[in-house]
Amino acid sequence: xxxxxxxxxxxxxxxxxxxxxxxxxxxxxxxxxxxxxxxxxxxxxxxxxxxxxxxxxxxxxxxxxxxxxxxxxxxxxxxxxxxxxxxxxxxxxxxxxxxxxxxxxxxxxxxxxxxxxxxxxxxxxxxxxxxxxxxxxxxxxxxxxxxxxxxxxxxxxxxxxxxxxxxxxxxxxxxxxxxxxxxxxxxxxxxxxxxxxxxxxxxxxxxxxxxxxxxxxxxxxxxxxxxxxxxxxxxxxxxxxxxxxxxxxxxxxxxxxxxxxxxxxxxxxxxxxxxxxxxxxxxxxxxxxxxxxxxxxxxxxxxxxxxxxxxxxxxxxxxxxxxxxxxxxxxxxxxxxxxxxxxxxxxxxxxxxxxxxxxxxxxxxxxxxxxxxxxxxxxxxxxxxxxxxxxxxxxxxxxxxxxxxxxxxxxxxxxxxxxxxxxxxxxxxxxxxxxxxxxxxxxxxxxxxxxxxxxxxxxxxxxxxxxxxxxxxxxxxxxxxxxxxxxxxxxxxxxxxxxxxxxxx
Amino acid sequence: xxxxxxxxxxxxxxxxxxxxxxxxxxxxxxxxxxxxxxxxxxxxxxxxxxxxxxxxxxxxxxxxxxxxxxxxxxxxxxxxxxxxxxxxxxxxxxxxxxxxxxxxxxxxxxxxxxxxx
Numbered sequence: 050x051x052x053x054x055x056x057x058x059x060x061x062x063x064x065x066x067x068x069x070x071x072x073x074x075x076x077x078x079x080x081x082x083x084x085x086x087x088x089x090x091x092x093x094x095x096x097x098x099x100x101x102x103x104x105x106x107x108x109x110x111x112x113x114x115x116x117x118x119x120x121x122x123x124x125x126x127x128x129x130x131x132x133x134x135x136x137x138x139x140x141x142x143x144x145x146x147x148x149x150x151x152x153x154x155x156x157x158x159x160x161x162x163x164x165x166x167x168x169x170x171x172x173x174x175x176x177x178x179x180x181x182x183x184x185x186x187x188x189x190x191x192x193x194x195x196x197x198x199x200x201x202x203x204x205x206x207x208x209x210x211x212x213x214x215x216x217x218x219x220x221x222x223x224x225x226x227x228x229x230x231x232x233x234x235x236x237x238x239x240x241x242x243x244x245x246x247x248x249x250x251x252x253x254x255x256x257x258x259x260x261x262x263x264x265x266x267x268x269x270x271x272x273x274x275x276x277x278x279x280x281x282x283x284x285x286x287x288x289x290x291x292x293x294x295x296x297x298x299x300x301x302x303x304x305x306x307x308x309x310x311x312x313x314x315x316x317x318x319x320x321x322x323x324x325x326x327x328x329x330x331x332x333x334x335x336x337x338x339x340x341x342x343x344x345x346x347x348x349x350x351x352x353x354x355x356x357x358x359x360x361x362x363x364x365x366x367x368x369x370x371x372x373x374x375x376x377x378x379x380x381x382x383x384x385x386x387x388x389x390x391x392x393x394x395x396x397x398x399x400x401x402x403x404x405x406x407x408x409x410x411x412x413x414x415x416x417x418x419x420x421x422x423x424x425x426x427x428x429x430x431x432x433x434x435x436x437x438x439x440x441x442x443x444x445x446x447x448x449x450x451x452x453x454x455x456x457x458x459x460x461x462x463x464x465x466x467x468x469x470x471x472x473x474x475x476x477x478x479x480x481x482x483x484x485x486x487x488x489x490x491x492x493x494x495x496x497x498x499x500x501x502x503x504x505x506x507x508x509x510x511x512x513x514x515x516x517x518x519x520x521x522x523x524x525x526x527x528x529x530x531x532x533x534x535x536x537x538x539x540x541x542x543x544x545x546x547x548x549x550x551x552x553x554x
Numbered sequence: 555x556x557x558x559x560x561x562x563x564x565x566x567x568x569x570x571x572x573x574x575x576x577x578x579x580x581x582x583x584x585x586x587x588x589x590x591x592x593x594x595x596x597x598x599x600x601x602x603x604x605x606x607x608x609x610x611x612x613x614x615x616x617x618x619x620x621x622x623x624x625x626x627x628x629x630x631x632x633x634x635x636x637x638x639x640x641x642x643x644x645x646x647x648x649x650x651x652x653x654x655x656x657x658x659x660x661x662x663x664x665x666x667x668x669x670x671x
Contacts, residue, residue: 066615068591072575072584072622111614140618162621164574 089115263293
């Protein structure tokens with residue numbers, strides 16, 4: 050690393066022995082800014098505030114309050130371990146404890162007594178490796194994003210050309226795509242019989258934009274005829290499904306592309322009916338590919354709720370009723386259930402998209418939604434950091450006490466001004482055993498609140514709790530409002546909340 | 555007394571510590587700092603008050619510091635102490651404590667000779 054870096058990288062040294070911390074900072078201090086923590090709880094508190102800014106953690110195992118394994122457990126549950134490398138330093142170099150540490154995500158294990166040069170080399174290498182990886186992840190994410198954006202854009206331009214000729218608003222293609230994706234997500238929730246993955250949903254959504262490309266082959270005077278079509282004209286109109294499919298079939302070079310395969314199904318069969326009375330092939334029931342079944346339903350819903358040269362727009366309720374009564378074709382009963390279940394989301398999208406101003410914002414949200422599977426890049430971490438700064442600020446200007454509680458390890462964290470006010474540490478490990486905390490609120494009250502929280506459910510996650518607290522040697526009434534938090538496996542994992550002082554009791 | 559002589563007096567491994575920490579200046583700096591290290595006094599206190607968990611951590615810390623500084627003699631008695639406390643063998647630990655005390659005194663007086671310079 051060059052010495053001209055304005056921002057030196059930060060290394061967090063966690064060791065209960067001041068001597069050991071001093072030796073390590075002496076070894077590394079020339080190249081890095083050093084932050085020290087004398088136990089695991091302190092380390093967690095520092096990481097909580099600035100995990101984004103810390104390039105590496107040097108971690109001891111045996112420490113009071115919270116040991117090294119405890120720190121690793123928190124770093125795992127908060128996903129800090131994905132971005133902040135940890136080197137463990139310990140004299141306990143038994144295979145079992147080294148394995149345990151590696152399983153908890155450490156990058157390196159250094160045994161005591163350590164050699165200054167080796168420590169320095171490992172620290173430098175690990176930091177460079179992580180920095181390089183972060184850069185690469187960022188580059189890959191950006192490129193995928195750009196590529197995806199471009200290809201979505203191309204497909205949209207293409208299908209808008211068709212729409213444009215049709216004299217319809219360009220919103221139809223976008224609506225059908227969004228309804229298709231909503232319906233697919235609902236379908237996946239209701240059944241696994243079609244074996245549809247997240248990637249499939251995005252692919253079918255994209256391909257749905259092409260459902261009407263065959264209309265290019267329909268002459269203007271038929272396509273835009275305001276009155277009723279003659280039987281001959283209707284035959285020509287109906288031919289758009291086969292025409293679209295054969296256009297795709299003639300792309301000989303790309304026949305194996307999943308997008309082309311799916312688009313073919315959609316183009317050809319989006320006017321089939323579940324009872325077998327549709328066109329062009331009269332396919333029946335599950336003979337019709339699920340992609341085409343879904344797009345057909347999305348297409349009909351959007352046609353009903355939009356104004357056309359030959360009709361006015363129907364309301365959401367009226368359109369739903371017409372579809373359910375079989376007035377607009379015959380659909381898979383399972384898909385009708387999905388439409389009912391997703392009715393609210395679909396209506397919302399329709400309302401938003403009608404408003405041109407909302408369009409771009411919606412697009413962006415949609416675009417962003419597609420990338421949720423990409424790992425948290427640095428940008429997300431910056432955003433998190435921003436959110437944290439915001440929370441800290443609001444907490445600091447409020448008279449109420451804001452806190453976070455996690456169950457494993459059992460810990461309460463407060464914001465700095467609150468903790469100063471109460472003369473209590475910012476991070477309280479094992480709250481029921483904390484002397485200072487229990488001198489303010491009795492252990493019984495804390496336990497009762499804990500039990501109430503444990504019995505909340507995602508449907509009613511909020512607990513309001515009145516109790517007494519000892520502030521400045523006087524008994525006050527306080528009200529605590531908490532909201533429980535569940536992890537991705539739906540296990541209760543803590544709460545966020547605030548406490549308000551209601552005055553002397 | 556030179557640093558090398560000091561290490562001989564406290565029965566440590568001067569060659570080893572010098573090769574690991576690289577300069578005599580650093581070794582001397584941390585050897586002197588050892589006089590301020592609280593883990594031994596905490597260990598004695600926690601042993602007398604039967605705070606076994608805390609005593610274990612103190613012994614462990616003392617052991618770690620000695621290991622880093624290559625205070626071989628004090629390292630080996632504090633290691634024994636750590637293991638006895640880890641196993642919950644408090645009687646054994648109490649016996650070893652006198653050896654740790656003797657080694658600690660030997661180490662500290664050797665370092666104090668260094669400051670007398």
